[in-house]
Amino acid sequence: MSRPIFEVIATSPADAAAAAAGGADRLELVTDMHADGLTLPVEDFCRIREAVAVPLRVMLRLRDGFAPGDLDGLRDRAARLRSEGAEEFVLGFLTPxxxxxxxxxxxxLDAVPGCRWTFHRALDHAADREAARAAVAALPGLDTLLTAGSPDGVAAGLDVLAAEAGTAGRQQLLVGGGLRTGHVPALRAAGLDAFHVGGAVRTAGWDSPVDTGLVRAWRDLVDAPVPAPV
Incomplete structure (x- = not known):
């Protein structure tokens, strides 16, 4: 059995290098986490790409919330990122x-054909969770659903996450959104094997950098053996 996936949010080359050194498998690249994560400038992506060798998933969102906003501008940014070597993305939009x-x-997706991508926590804010999952299930390249199980975060969504373990079909459930260390053992025991953090690997919130030691501690936690059921 392969080890769990551990993804860390990075906003800079220094973040990326610290996360990779701590054992992150993959990075989600964003800017402006005070707006819940927006698309970073192409130049910043290039600097991060040069700093690390781990896979990079680039957020595609130009405004806070789940409306697409300037769709033409977003498509243009996505195409430019793709032309500079971006191969994986994160996106998700809801209607009013x-x-x-x-x-x-x-x-x-038409602007980044053939790329793998994550449908992010728009899933948690959809009016009908099952309908949202069904709507995106067959979209090309989708291999991950980022979810807390609830719009209020992992602590409120634990039961939903446990119930959905193993039900994602060809997509992997990536648990994130207020994930804390105390949640991980039960989630692993339920069969979930992909985890996503951002603020939890920073010592003083989003204005502080990723801490390699915290990343390593999380890496060890998600890799810890799952006790056999009694």
């Missing part, structure tokens, strides 16, 4: 009614 905005999602 809380349904997956499939035309917007497909329009952005």
């Amino acid at each position: 009614a809380g349904e997956v905005d499939l035309p917007a999602v497909r329009a952005v």
Whole structure:
């Protein structure tokens, strides 16, 4: 059995290098976490790409929330990132009614054909969670669903996450959104094997850098053997 996936949010080359040194398998690249993570400038992506060798997933969102906003501008940024070597992305849009905005999602995917991507926590804010999962399930390149199980974070979504373990089909459930160390043992025991953190590996919130020691501690935690059921 392969070890769990551990993904860390990075906003700079220094973050990326610290996360990679601590054992992160993959990085989600964003800027402006005070707006819940937006698309970073192409130049920043290039600097991070040069700093590390781990896989990079680039957030595609130009405004806070789950509406696509300037779709043409987002498609242009996505295409420029792709031309500079970005191969993996993170995105997800909802309509005002809380349904997956499939035309917007497909329009952005058309700008990065053939790439793997994560449907992010728009899933947790959808009006109908099961309908949202069904709507995106067959979209090309989708291999990951980032979810806390609840719009209020992992602590509120533990039961949903445990119930959904092993139900994602060809997509992997990546647990993130207020994930804490105390949540991990039960989630691992439930069969979940992919975890995503950002603020939890920083000593003083989003204005402080990623701490390699904290990343390593998380790496060891998610890799710890799962006790056999009694």
